[in-house]
Amino acid sequence: MALSLQADLTLINGALRPDVTVHVGGDGRIIGVDRPGDETEDEAEGNVVEIFSATSGEFAAPQGRKIHRLRKRVLLPGFVNAHSHAFQRLLRGRTEFRAPGRPDDDFWSWRNAMYKVTQALDPDELEAVTRMAMMEMLLAGYTHVVEFHYLHNQKNGQQYDDPAELSRRVLAAAESAGIGITLLRVAYQRGGVGLAASVEQRRFTDPDLDRYARAWEATVPLVELGSRRPVQIGMAAHSVRALDKDFLEGLGRLAEEKGCVLHAHVAEQPREVEECLQEHDCRPLELLAASGLVTERFTAVHGTYLAAEEADLLGEAGATVCICPTTERNLGDGLPDLQALQSAGARLAIGSDSQVRINPFAELRGLEDGERLRLGRRNCLAPAAGGPVAPYLLEAGSAGGARAGQLGAGSIAPGQRADLVAVDLEVPMLAGVLEGRESDGALLAALVLGGDSSWVCDVWVGGRHVVEAGQLLRWPSAVEDYRKVAKRVWG
Ligand SMILES: [Zn+2]
Known part of the structure; x- marks a missing residue:
C-alpha cells in the first residue's frame, strides 16, 4: 500500500x-x-x-x-465525526412538520419518532442503514466515525444469543463502507429518575454494570473484523437521566481499568439539568466528575446548558466537548457557550449526530456562526491575541475528533x-x-x-x-x- x-x-x-x-x-x-x-x-x-x-x-x-x-x-x-447515531439517517426528512395541536413541538417529540425507528430495525436492516450513513460520511470527507451505539437487544428487550450481535453489525457496516470507527458501547439502564425503561427503550438497556461489562467484553474481540482498517472499542454513558449514580461510578472505574475513551450526552436540554438537580442536588457535569468519569479520555457531547463551573471542570481535566451544530439547531436544543469552553481549555470536536446533514464543513462553520449569533460579534473563536478563525475550526474537525476517538490521526x-x-x-x-x-x-x-x-x-x-x-x-x-x-x- x-x-x-x-x-x-x-x-x-x-x-x-x-x-x-x-x-x-x-x-x-x-x-x-x-x-x-x-x-x-x-x-x-x-x-x-x-x-x-x-x-x-x-x-x-x-x-x-x-x-x-x-x-x-x-x-x-481527514475529518473525524466524533458523535454519530448512524441509524438515525432513517429519520431524515421525516420529522419536519408540526402535528395538529402541537405548537410546542420539541426535542422530546422528535425522540418519539426516533423510538419508532429503533423498534423497527432487524439486524440486517441496521447494518444496511449504518453502511449507507457511513458511506455518505466518507463522500463528505469524514475518514473516521465515533459511533455512539445504544441499540443492543432484540425488539422484545431480550439479549441476542450473542450480546454483541448489533455491535458486530455496526462494525461490519463500517468495514464494508471503508471508514475507520470507534464503537462506543453505550450503557443505558433506566427511563429516567425513578423510572424503569419504557417499552420503546428496552432495546437499549443493560440492567446492571455486570451485564454491561460482559457485553462490552464480548464486543472487544470484534476488532479483528476491522483488520484492514482502524477500529477502537470504547464506552459511553447515555446520559445522567439513563443511569443511576452507582452505575455511573462503576462505568468510570471500568473505563479507567480498560484505558478506553468514555463519552456521554451532557446537558443537551434544560429538563435534563433540572432533573439532575432534583435527583442529585448538582448539575450533570458535576455529577459525572464526582462519579469519576471526567478525565482526559472523556468527551461531553452537546454541553448546551453547561454552567461556567462545569466548563472549568472539563478544561481542568483536559476533556473534549463534541458539538453537533446541525443537529442541535434542527432539534431546537440551543447554543452552547463555546467561548467559555475554549477559555477553560476544553478541546472541541464535531459530530453529525442525528444525520440531519452529513457535512463536516456545515458543522465547523456552525461552531463559529452559532457564537456570532449568540454574542452579536464576529470571529468569536479566533485566538484571543488576534488571528484567523479557520485554523482553530479545522483543528476541531480533525485533531479534536481524533482525540475523542483515541486515534493516532488528525x-x-x-x-x-x-x-x-x-x-x-x-x-x-x-x-x-x-x-x-x-x-x-x-x-x-x-x-x-x-x-x-x-x-x-x-x-x-x-x-x-x-x-x-x-x-x-x-x-x-x-x-x-x-x-x-x-x-x-x-x-
Ligand atoms: Zn447523540
Missing part, C-alpha cells in the same frame, strides 16, 4: 504549504512529509522525522514509489494515520479566492465558513483510497439496500 501524494497545497500545522509530498507506509501511517526548499524551517519546528528530498523543486521519491500528483487540489487531514505529520481528504480547488465557488495577497488564509476561511462536502473529491483512510474522483465503490448497491429498508419502515 506504499503511497506518496503531492497536492498543490497541503494543510500542515494550521498553514497551507505548496507542493508537499506525503509518504505513506505499508501500515497505513504517514512515514515522511517532504516540504521542498523548507528544510531549515522544518528542523527548527522539530516536527519532521524524515525528509526524502533535499532538493528544492525536485521530487525524489523513495525507491519504487510513484508520486500521485493531485493537481488543483488542497490536501487536508494531522498530516509522520507517525499519524494517513487519513486524508483532497478538496477540489477548481469549483466555481472558490474562483478568485486564491488570487492576490494572503490567499492561503482566504482559502482556509472560504473552505470552513462557506465550503461544502460536494467539493471533496478523494479520500484515503489509513492510506487506502476509498473515494476516488467523488465516487465510492459499491455506493449504488448500498443505496438500493437502504431504500428497501426505508420503504419497509416508512411504508
Whole structure:
C-alpha cells in the first residue's frame, strides 16, 4: 500500500504549504512529509522525522514509489465525526412538520419518532442503514466515525444469543463502507429518575454494570473484523437521566481499568439539568466528575446548558466537548457557550449526530456562526491575541475528533494515520479566492465558513483510497439496500 501524494497545497500545522509530498507506509501511517526548499524551517519546528528530498523543486521519491500528483487540489487531514447515531439517517426528512395541536413541538417529540425507528430495525436492516450513513460520511470527507451505539437487544428487550450481535453489525457496516470507527458501547439502564425503561427503550438497556461489562467484553474481540482498517472499542454513558449514580461510578472505574475513551450526552436540554438537580442536588457535569468519569479520555457531547463551573471542570481535566451544530439547531436544543469552553481549555470536536446533514464543513462553520449569533460579534473563536478563525475550526474537525476517538490521526505529520481528504480547488465557488495577497488564509476561511462536502473529491483512510474522483465503490448497491429498508419502515 506504499503511497506518496503531492497536492498543490497541503494543510500542515494550521498553514497551507505548496507542493508537499506525503509518504505513506505499508501500515497505513504517514512515514515522511517532504516540504521542498523548507528544510531549515522544518528542523527548527522539530516536527519532521524524515525528509526524502533535499532538493528544492525536485521530487525524489523513495525507491519504487510513484508520486500521485493531485493537481488543483488542497490536501487536508481527514475529518473525524466524533458523535454519530448512524441509524438515525432513517429519520431524515421525516420529522419536519408540526402535528395538529402541537405548537410546542420539541426535542422530546422528535425522540418519539426516533423510538419508532429503533423498534423497527432487524439486524440486517441496521447494518444496511449504518453502511449507507457511513458511506455518505466518507463522500463528505469524514475518514473516521465515533459511533455512539445504544441499540443492543432484540425488539422484545431480550439479549441476542450473542450480546454483541448489533455491535458486530455496526462494525461490519463500517468495514464494508471503508471508514475507520470507534464503537462506543453505550450503557443505558433506566427511563429516567425513578423510572424503569419504557417499552420503546428496552432495546437499549443493560440492567446492571455486570451485564454491561460482559457485553462490552464480548464486543472487544470484534476488532479483528476491522483488520484492514482502524477500529477502537470504547464506552459511553447515555446520559445522567439513563443511569443511576452507582452505575455511573462503576462505568468510570471500568473505563479507567480498560484505558478506553468514555463519552456521554451532557446537558443537551434544560429538563435534563433540572432533573439532575432534583435527583442529585448538582448539575450533570458535576455529577459525572464526582462519579469519576471526567478525565482526559472523556468527551461531553452537546454541553448546551453547561454552567461556567462545569466548563472549568472539563478544561481542568483536559476533556473534549463534541458539538453537533446541525443537529442541535434542527432539534431546537440551543447554543452552547463555546467561548467559555475554549477559555477553560476544553478541546472541541464535531459530530453529525442525528444525520440531519452529513457535512463536516456545515458543522465547523456552525461552531463559529452559532457564537456570532449568540454574542452579536464576529470571529468569536479566533485566538484571543488576534488571528484567523479557520485554523482553530479545522483543528476541531480533525485533531479534536481524533482525540475523542483515541486515534493516532488528525494531522498530516509522520507517525499519524494517513487519513486524508483532497478538496477540489477548481469549483466555481472558490474562483478568485486564491488570487492576490494572503490567499492561503482566504482559502482556509472560504473552505470552513462557506465550503461544502460536494467539493471533496478523494479520500484515503489509513492510506487506502476509498473515494476516488467523488465516487465510492459499491455506493449504488448500498443505496438500493437502504431504500428497501426505508420503504419497509416508512411504508
Ligand atoms: Zn447523540
